[in-house]
Amino acid sequence: MCLAIPGRIVEFAAEPSFAVVDVTGVRRKVNVDLLRPDGLAVDDWVLIHVGFAMSRISAEQAEEQLRLLTMLGEATLAAEEVEGYQFE
């Protein structure tokens, strides 16, 4: 499993524990309970690990992370992993 996949929050789910994130065009629900106390907003960037948003990061950090993942050919793997989440 990837340790940290950068994703952008595009909307909040009906259930407060979940938000929809966009990872290089792939959209999936992830659990945001670990970050909710920080007051997340749409367009915030988060690092995702096994279906859970673990940390909030800046847009620049996210961009750099995605660039590194792409450079190493690991961006597709990250997107596949997020696409693989079965829970909804």
Added chain:
Amino acid sequence: MKYVDEFRDPQLIRRTADEIRRLMEPGRHYRFMEVCGGHTHAIYRFGLEDLLPDSIELVHGPGCPVCVLPMGRVDDGLALAVEHGAIVTAFGDMMRVPGRRGSPLEHIARGADIRMVYSPLDALKLACDNPDRQVVFFAIGFETTAPSTALTLRRARSLGVPNLTVFSNHVTIIPAIRAILDSPDMRIDGFIGPGHVSTVIGCRPYEFVARDYGRPIVVSGFEPLDVLQGIVMILRQLREGRAEVENQYARVVPWEGNLPALQAMAETFELRPYFEWRGLGFISQSALGVSAAYADFDAERRFELPGVRVTDPKAAQCGEVLKGVLKPHRCKLFGRECTPEHPVGALMVSSEGACAAYYNFAHRRARLEEDAAPAPAAAAG
């Protein structure tokens, strides 16, 4: 250095590498341990060793969850599918880890119902969709991953899912670092502290490294510049005669960690009195079992498990590599009997494993011959 020109700021990378050289004492050999497998992976995939002087040796630590799992635990997990007929779910990292009678993948080929998942929440979903089956989540990972299992347990209970249990193999990083510091054959001058684990536990738990053992530890990020800056900060401490916990990765790691994560873990897990680690042996209070409050969701309470200790194949030297006393390519099986396609040990399976990192990053191989000259002073402990 293949990638340096593609980095966002190659100038800055080069300046940082120069700074490392400036801070070193002439004639001194430094051994720094990167505790976390994520760092091992980053160091090799970016070829960072090529930027470092030869007198800085990076020693790979125990922070690779599937690598430290003893074979007996893999067999116990497999027994849940084979003997108890449960659907066993596990991360992809586990799928090719060898058990005594083969890996999970080989067991699938023989008809065991083992399924790969990307999240513990997938296991919960499977349990909801298969109410007439027992579903077990084979949980692995350090404090990075344990909160996800913890929140899944909470959710399973609030939804009243009766057929999901967790086979917990979660481990904690602090006792492993202490075991390494206490190990007589281990001389480490400083630590590159784990980034993701620290987003959960914060920086305070590392204070004993500085206070009791007089070693610098710098929590660092995973980008090339992060790792190099972490090394600069360690060298500065050594130069100035300091030993402190510092946070290079403050943009992601809060000093106090993640409170909701720590609370969820405290509620759903309890420290086991002791747990066996491959290579490090039994370490007290180093692993998380499902707590009494969540006993109904504990696979070890619900099912009878063989619980047999299995020794690794004799020629495999995974334990010594895990402790950092042997470089991966010095293992007698490396690249011969043991390859990523046919792994003998888990260190060759996981992307965070030192053997896989060595094997996969070919640029590194050219240098193997060079340092293959002196015989390893390994296996003393």
